[in-house]
Amino acid sequence: MICEHEKLHEISVKRAKEHILHTQDVEKICKVFRLLADPNRFKIVSALLEGELCVYHLCEICQSTVSAVSHQLRLLKDGNIVRAKRMGKNVEYSIADGHIREIVEMGVEHLYCKGE
């Protein structure tokens, strides 16, 4: 009982401790946020929300190099954010998970509603 406001926070502390997620779960959630936290990856994901695209077009949209985009795509693929499918000479990328759109849109909404 070091904190003076023990009484005031009793309920918050109790609820926070009850609701705290397991470390593994927190890490899984954070991994998704971390993947969306890089501007280039965010642009890749945003672009793919409009439809599937090959690496060349993603480079064009993100104004980045083929190699950099490919490295980022690998991370997104490993994190189950995107899916790859070879079509002839090209590799088509698409969004792998339906929740991603909601998370991205929530981020955009947060931006536009700032200052309310």
Add this chain to the structure above:
Amino acid sequence: MICEHEKLHEISVKRAKEHILHTQDVEKICKVFRLLADPNRFKIVSALLEGELCVYHLCEICQSTVSAVSHQLRLLKDGNIVRAKRMGKNVEYSIADGHIREIVEMGVEHLYCKGE
């Protein structure tokens, strides 16, 4: 027109280019995701969603040191995720922005619906 599937992707490319956010906006959004991408900060934010708490209790909940939590709180404060308010010897922290709850909950939902 290097990509073979130009026809197929014409619409996706067009839409992606139209909808692409400004670099500054992408960076603002990514900053929020980056702040939520660290397990300790995520735990701090989750705990504060249950009600305001002082540093000591946040340490207890996050199983971290006072100094580490304080450093993380400064980042969260700079990013307008949390707010600080001195109450006597303690500093009470609370969530500064209404959208944070939705973003966090979206992350949690993504976790539980994995595999659908």
Add this chain to the structure above:
DNA sequence: TGAACACTTGAATAAATGTTCAACTATTCA
């Protein structure tokens, strides 16, 4: 088959990040 295109990969480098430690400020109360 071999040249051209599309993409991937590994190593190297530079930059950003998180934690710890020690020293510091701010507040209360005897």
Add this chain to the structure above:
DNA sequence: TGAATAGTTGAACATTTATTCAAGTGTTCA
């Protein structure tokens, strides 16, 4: 005032991360 409590801060360190470059794989087509 001074001791105790609560929290902040800066420097140092190790770790992670993103990009670049060069070399590689896979596919198509003449």
